[in-house]
Amino acid sequence: MTVTHATDPDAGILRQQDPELADILLGERTRQSTTLQLIAAENFTSPAVLAALGSPLANKYAEGYPGARHHGGCEIVDVAERLAIERAKSLFGADHANVQSHSGSSAVLAAYAALLRPGDTVLALGLPYGGHLTHGSPANFSGRWFDFVPYGVDAETGLIDPEQVRTLARAHRPKAIVCGSIAYPRHLDYAFFREVADDVGAFLIADAAHPIGLVAGGAAPSPVPYADLVCATTHKVLRGPRGGMILCGEELAERVDRAVFPFTQGGAQMHTIAAKAVAFGEAATEAFAAYAHQVVSNARVLAGHLAAEGLVVTTGGTDTHLITADPAPLGVDGRAARGRLAAAGIIMDCCALPHADVRGLRLGTAAVTTQGMGEAEMVRIAALIAAALRDGPEARRIRDEVREMAEAFPPYAPPYSA
Structure with missing residues (x-):
């Protein structure tokens, strides 16, 4: 069966209108199909996700949230965003989900904006041990705006040292503790981090960009019952479009939503949000x-x-x-x-x-x-x-x-x- 679709570089309209770009897309398609993709942060979305990304929702400006947009004509995209929200809440057992973040880093930025003020102290895994740029890199907004205290891993085992985390938390009394990594291959003990956060009166932010897809599939423990905010990406193991999301309880829902829009972002990418809804539905199977x-x-x-x-x-x-x-x-x-x-x-x-x-x-x-x-x-x-x-x-x-x-x-x- 022959299928012509906007996401296929061989689709007639793209080949006719811009053959140069069509060749570029075909080259990337060939690269992905003839090499082994072992980058830990990458995956292949389903054709259904690709279809949503290439849909007419890409044309719609939709600043704000469902039922409270700054633009007219949002009746249909409101339904799409509500569907993505409800599917995310059901999939991860969260009271609230914000699905507008453009990336994982955008989600972390909004999480900090919701809970912190410039100059606050934050405890997070140090970059040499697998921490992300948003966990205190001096080249990133996080390292410029906040006072990050890094914890590390044991030199022999490579595992996070719980006593070091507890000692640093008690010594520095951070406003927030971040648990999450881009290069730590073991499950995190979210209950322990919750205990330490409560001990020093800190918020707990779980950066679950990497394991959230495994959480969705029941192959990794969930941070949702323990963290005040869970930041995540919708690509990687989750197999959705490139984007981010934040999960939280109802008590922080308004702070999170205001931190995403209007504080850190403008208009939502409705085609991406629709694709997120598709991915959440697929991940529930x-x-x-x-x-x-x-x-x-x-x-x-x-x-x-x-x-x-x-x-x-x-x-x-x-x-x-x-x-x-x-x-x-x-x-x-x-x-x-x-x-x-x-x-x-x-x-x-x-x-x-x-x-x-x-x-x-x-x-x-x-x-x-x-x-x-x-x-x-x-x-x-x-x-x-x-x-x-x-x-x-x-x-x-x-x-x-x-x-x-x-x-x-x-x-x-x-x-x-x-």
């Missing part, structure tokens, strides 16, 4: 729950076989979709390893390694699991990674094998596949 658990199973197998190939896997493994590893035993550092792997068609990131002056690799299994790969493919991927790192000149041979593997598991059925 048994099929998504099975997917989320498979993501974790794949990550554990991949981590174990990377260790068997000689890489040093931090914390000795993973509880999530995310793995961080040091390739130094194979004779290459993280930055060089990322480049060598990219040449072989294996795409991932590098990251800081705790208590080290070198960078390691950060990878995840969300996207390849969406493509239908399982434990057997993870064993093969680990071998391909090790081969590319050990023998750079053999990249072409490895690249051919990677392409063959990727094409055996196309991310989209025709007409979306390359």
Whole structure:
């Protein structure tokens, strides 16, 4: 069956009107379909999500919230946003959901705006240990506006040290404590962080950008019962459009909504909000729950076989979709390893390694699991990674094998596949 859709670069109107851009989009489609996507923050949305993103809702200006917009003609988009809100609340068991944040960083900015004032003290995981830019980087608004105190991880285990967190909280009496990371592969003890926050009279903000999809699928513990605010992205494991959201109780709902609009953002992106609604609906299914658990199973197998190939896997493994590893035993550092792997068609990131002056690799299994790969493919991927790192000149041979593997598991059925 031939399907023509605005999201397909081969769609006639785009090919006719702007062939140069159509070629660019086709090039990216081919890249995604012929290489292995192991970036921990990336995934493939469903065609239904893509359809919502390419819908007429992209044309609508809708500053404000349902029933209280600053523009006319919002009757239909109000229904779409209410649907996204209700689905998010049901999916995560939250009293309130704001689905307008344009990104995870935008959600964190709004969370800080709702609870803090410039100069307030905030306790968060330090950037060298996996903290995000919004957790106190001097190059980010967070580090410029607030006084961040970093906690770290144990030098031997790579795990967060609860006593250090408690000691720092009592010493600095922060206005808020942030728990969350972009490179910590283990589950967080949200009950512990709630206990510490209560002990020092602090708000608890959970930055669940990475694990929220696993939470939706029942494959990771939920921060919602413990945190005052939960910030998250709607892409990554959740498999929705690129965007953010905030979950909270009713007592903070008005503060959160005002912090998103009008304080930190203008008009809502209604096509993205509609796509979020689609993703929340998909994530409420048994099929998504099975997917989320498979993501974790794949990550554990991949981590174990990377260790068997000689890489040093931090914390000795993973509880999530995310793995961080040091390739130094194979004779290459993280930055060089990322480049060598990219040449072989294996795409991932590098990251800081705790208590080290070198960078390691950060990878995840969300996207390849969406493509239908399982434990057997993870064993093969680990071998391909090790081969590319050990023998750079053999990249072409490895690249051919990677392409063959990727094409055996196309991310989209025709007409979306390359």
